[in-house]
Amino acid sequence: MELDKCIKTRRSIRKYIDKEVHWDLVAKIIDAGRLAPSAGNLQNWKFIAVLDKGKKQKITEACLQQTWMNKAPVHILVVAEPKKAERYYGTRGERLYSIQNCAAAVENMLLMAHNLDLGACWVGAFDENMLGRAVGLPDEARPQAVITIGYPAEKIKEPAKFPIENVAYFNSWRGKIKDVAGYMGYHSVKVQKGLQKGKKALKKGTEKAAEKAKDVAKKIKKRIEEKQKKSNNKKKFKEVHNAK
Numbered sequence: 600m601e602l603d604k605c606i607k608t609r610r611s612i613r614k615y616i617d618k619e620v621h622w623d624l625v626a627k628i629i630d631a632g633r634l635a636p637s638a639g640n641l642q643n644w645k646f647i648a649v650l651d652k653g654k655k656q657k658i659t660e661a662c663l664q665q666t667w668m669n670k671a672p673v674h675i676l677v678v679a680e681p682k683k684a685e686r687y688y689g690t691r692g693e694r695l696y697s698i699q700n701c702a703a704a705v706e707n708m709l710l711m712a713h714n715l716d717l718g719a720c721w722v723g724a725f726d727e728n729m730l731g732r733a734v735g736l737p738d739e740a741r742p743q744a745v746i747t748i749g750y751p752a753e754k755i756k757e758p759a760k761f762p763i764e765n766v767a768y769f770n771s772w773r774g775k776i777k778d779v780a781g782y783m784g785y786h787s788v789k790v791q792k793g794l795q796k797g798k799k800a801l802k803k804g805t806e807k808a809a810e811k812a813k814d815v816a817k818k819i820k821k822r823i824e825e826k827q828k829k830s831n832n833k834k835k836f837k838e839v840h841n842a843k
């Protein structure tokens with residue numbers, strides 16, 4: 600799938616059909632996480648794939664009873680090792696980079712899941728200690744996210760996202776240019792609708808014009824044929840007349 604399409608069509612999927620996900624695909628998803636950027640390339644993360652029903656039940660309970668999670672054939676826990684980052688970057692490494700590294704990995708994994716026609720959801724609401732106990736994490740490993748994975752049993756419409764002109768500034772905080780959306784090749788919903796309407800009208804117009812042209816061509820052809828018939832008749836008449 601094209602990256603652009605993958606980013607635009609990814610959705611959080613929370614309903615799954617009862618179908619196993621082949622281990623190869625789970626491995627591909629974890630591999631995408633492994634390849635994410637990380638501060639100083641520390642890669643202070645671990646990925647725990649859970650397929651066991653009892654363990655998934657415990658994870659679901661730790662995730663504040665989000666019972667839909669149970670139906671996902673696979674849970675992947677993304678776990679940070681903050682102490683490793685602290686050694687290099689102090690508090691910033693421990694508190695910020697560890698979280699950011701894992702977040703980058705999660706997004707890579709969500710996109711890869713979607714690319715493989717799987718549905719996935721990022722779950723961040725959980726009791727850290729309960730979740731840690733569910734998979735036997737040591738104290739130095741902190742859970743950052745659970746990713747649920749399975750074949751989608753729902754189609755989700757694009758959720759409301761702020762238009763680009765609401766979230767993008769130029770050069771400075773609140774720095775605007777007049778038509779930021781137009782500048783970046785985007786248009787507001789209103790303008791988009793207007794453009795679509797215009798395009799449709801144009802298409803309709805050209806289709807009508809093409810039909811008219813066809814009609815005129817037919818009429819001209821008919822007239823030529825009629826004229827030819829008439830002159831042929833005249834010729835024949837003369838030939839017959841002269842022969843007499």
Ligand SMILES: Cc1cc2nc3c(=O)[nH]c(=O)nc-3n(C[C@H](O)[C@H](O)[C@H](O)COP(=O)(O)O)c2cc1C
Nearest residue numbers: 609610611612613665720721722723724725755758
């Ligand atoms: C940090 C984070 C935590 C999230 N936690 C949960 C969660 O606990 N449960 C859940 O159902 N969805 C969770 N989500 C998914 C969001 O609800 C979802 O991304 C958002 O509604 C936008 O929908 P989209 O992913 O389809 O674009 C989380 C997403 C992020 C980034």
